[in-house]
């Protein structure tokens with residue numbers, strides 16, 4: 355599909371004090387690379403939503419600057435700005451009296467697109483998020499499941515091909531099974547559209563699963579650590595981060611580390627469970643435990659078995675990956 359190029363986002367000394375004196379964001383600086391999916395995580399009330407809403411100027415910062423590409427958000431026309439930024443919130447905010455197709459067509463309508471161009475775009479987007487325009491396009495939001503509504507929200511946010519997508523707890527209102535599926539689909543979608551995405555969640559597992567990078571925030575949006583999931587899990591920089599990512603850090607690290615494709619051991623004959631070259635160590639360990647040979651075979655990119663791993667090999671691979679993550683990111 356055609357995509358506008360994604361834009362980087364830069365926050366420089368951003369501050370937000372609400373009129374009642376509440377300091378929501380004290381002094382936040384961070385750079386988000388074009389095309390990255392960055393998860394903002396932190397406890398309730400730490401300022402995540404405020405940060406997000408300052409990026410599309412729904413909230414005016416009291417200090418500092420935010421730029422999207424070359425554009426200073428403070429001086430941009432807010433309406434034009436918001437049309438270039440997709441925004442998805444928890445309960446989606448679909449218009450209840452408009453059909454799904456009309457909801458997705460909102461921004462193209464505002465931009466004055468022709469009916470034909472709009473219809474094509476609606477069909478393309480509904481297809482992209484796994485909905486059938488013939489079946490779902492003419493339904494109203496209340497005739498959809500929570501997960502389907504969420505997909506429509508994402509389709510609507512992508513309609514005008516925004517350079518940035520902001521998402522505030524987009525999947526938290528759906529049940530855990532639908533949520534897992536939505537997360538999977540969302541990752542596939544992001545691989546397709548390659549937007550710069552800032553994603554607010556209070557769920558560390560979701561951040562680890564979806565984020566290219568994670569920004570861990572504490573009170574007043576203090577940036578405790580900003581790095582890849584592997585870096586943060588391998589070496590939390592502060593006690594706060596260590597506690598926030600949780601005691602089962604080791605298991606989480608297994609999930610974000612892929613099996614090695616070299617240095618694998620020769621496999622004796624036997625009915626070994628198999629995993630693909632891009633499987634996580636967690637999947638490999640789970641398969642190994644389900645099998646009865648004590649080994650798991652790893653396939654290469656051609657689908658041929660490249661070698662095997664024992665539980666000890668998985669442990670060693672995890673520690674090697676941790677060392678690499680830490681030395682890539684000395685901070």
Ligand SMILES: Nc1ncnc2c1ncn2[C@@H]1O[C@H](COP(=O)(O)OP(=O)(O)OP(=O)(O)O)[C@@H](O)[C@H]1O
Nearest residue numbers: 372374376378397398399400401402403404405556
């Ligand atoms: N309009 C407002 N006026 C005064 N204080 C506000 C306002 N909006 C938010 N706050 C306060 O600012 C702080 C940050 O709120 P924010 O909604 O950004 O946090 P959050 O991390 O997104 O929280 P949650 O995870 O619970 O949604 C909180 O202390 C909140 O009470």
